[in-house]
Amino acid sequence: xxxxxxxxxxxxxxxxxxxxxxxxxxxxxxxxxxxxxxxxxxxxxxxxxxxxxxxxxxxxxxxxxxxxxxxxxxxxxxxxxxxxxxxxxxxxxxxxxxxxxxxxxxx
Amino acid sequence: xxxxxxxxxxxxxxxxxxxxxxxxxxxxxxxxxxxxxxxxxxxxxxxxxxxxxxxxxxxxxxxxxxxxxxxxxxxxx
Numbered sequence: 001x002x003x004x005x006x007x008x009x010x011x012x013x014x015x016x017x018x019x020x021x022x023x024x025x026x027x028x029x030x031x032x033x034x035x036x037x038x039x040x041x042x043x044x045x046x047x048x049x050x051x052x053x054x055x056x057x058x059x060x061x062x063x064x065x066x067x068x069x070x071x072x073x074x075x076x077x078x079x080x081x082x083x084x085x086x087x088x089x090x091x092x093x094x095x096x097x098x099x100x101x102x103x104x105x106x107x
Numbered sequence: 108x109x110x111x112x113x114x115x116x117x118x119x120x121x122x123x124x125x126x127x128x129x130x131x132x133x134x135x136x137x138x139x140x141x142x143x144x145x146x147x148x149x150x151x152x153x154x155x156x157x158x159x160x161x162x163x164x165x166x167x168x169x170x171x172x173x174x175x176x177x178x179x180x181x182x183x184x
Contacts, residue, residue: 031173066157067157067160068160068167068168069160069167069168069173069174079153080153081152081153081156082156083175084156084175084176084177085152085153085156088152089152
């Protein structure tokens with residue numbers, strides 16, 4: 001299966017998914033760490049994908065999302081944003097609403 | 108890169124924008140920018156940032172490792 005297809009399936013199968021550098025327990029970049037920290041303050045299940053495992057992931061992902069940098073947070077296959085936007089939503093209380101929309105799709 | 112080069116890149120891509128660029132780590136590759144631009148009106152935060160990334164183009168992830176953004180449309184008084 002082509003990488004792009006694999007990513008699109010991942011987006012469909014996981015209501016909340018974070019493409020990041022490193023893992024949830026071992027983030028390898030400050031921006032990825034900041035998003036994980038924000039997400040961990042909500043009771044939300046989320047999958048993480050370590051883009052460092054395969055440099056091609058980043059290329060295919062950016063083609064899908066039209067977003068050049070990592071991390072990238074998706075809810076219901078929609079790009080929420082990178083670190084700046086996720087933290088801005090977190091600070092103004094909107095991230096909770098965005099994440100709660102994700103839960104409804106798994107029930 | 109220098110903050111001026113980044114500033115010029117953004118100003119070229121977003122004509123008329125008010126742009127302030129800071130070299131976050133004085134390392135010439137981690138920048139933050141505050142941008143006010145009429146062209147952001149009606150755009151979501153995501154679309155605003157995508158416009159800026161479009162202006163910076165190929166430099167991002169190459170010469171520019173990180174570009175933190177604070178974008179907003181002018182307050183309509």
